[in-house]
Amino acid sequence: xxxxxxxxxxxxxxFLIIGGGxxxxxxxxxxxxxTNRIIVIAxxxxxxxxxxxxxxxxxxxxxxxxxxxxxxxxxxxxxxxAAACRERRIPINVxxxxxxxxxxxxxxxxxxxxxxxxxTGGASPAYASLLRRTLEKNLPDHIxxxxxxxxxxxxxVPARIPDQKRRAKCYKEILSELLVRDNNVGDDEIDGIVExxxxxxx
Numbered sequence: 001x002x003x004x005x006x007x008x009x010x011x012x013x014x015f016l017i018i019g020g021g022x023x024x025x026x027x028x029x030x031x032x033x034x035t036n037r038i039i040v041i042a043x044x045x046x047x048x049x050x051x052x053x054x055x056x057x058x059x060x061x062x063x064x065x066x067x068x069x070x071x072x073x074x075x076x077x078x079x080x081x082a083a084a085c086r087e088r089r090i091p092i093n094v095x096x097x098x099x100x101x102x103x104x105x106x107x108x109x110x111x112x113x114x115x116x117x118x119x120t121g122g123a124s125p126a127y128a129s130l131l132r133r134t135l136e137k138n139l140p141d142h143i144x145x146x147x148x149x150x151x152x153x154x155x156x157v158p159a160r161i162p163d164q165k166r167r168a169k170c171y172k173e174i175l176s177e178l179l180v181r182d183n184n185v186g187d188d189e190i191d192g193i194v195e196x197x198x199x200x201x202x
Contacts, residue, residue: 003104005117010035014064018057018081019071020045023095027069033110039064059084071095098122107132112144113151142183149183150175160198170197
């Protein structure tokens, strides 16, 4: 399977998960890092924190879905769900059946606005998981807060530093300070760096 990593805007999009077992629960847990627009359809399930419809799947359920995950223990049912999704051009992920998938779930590292997706194209999910754990251990403790501050600066600094090259140097210096000091940098210090590039041609 050849996969291209893409990051898609899922604001307002609904994920439909068919199946209520442990695999479905893991998918719900991963999706809740990004959205709460999740519907689970299963006759029996212990899944909580999302909308759950306790009954068998009906093809009309696809009317409410932007993405579908088939996670039942019935391979024949999963195949029929995949076929219906392809006919409707709805992205489909079928658990443990890559050839039926139009999208896959990478191993994900998420810290605030930082999202890293890791895939081995199905060759070794174990290595993808190992790499994810390695990345998690080596990320700065406050990377979420650092990125939040950098995002806020991107809304205000362009008006103060119109020149793109000087602005890029400014961002680089601020980011370096935030990373080295693990976000322990005052707003006045950051403003001082911005002023340096605002009024000097460094």
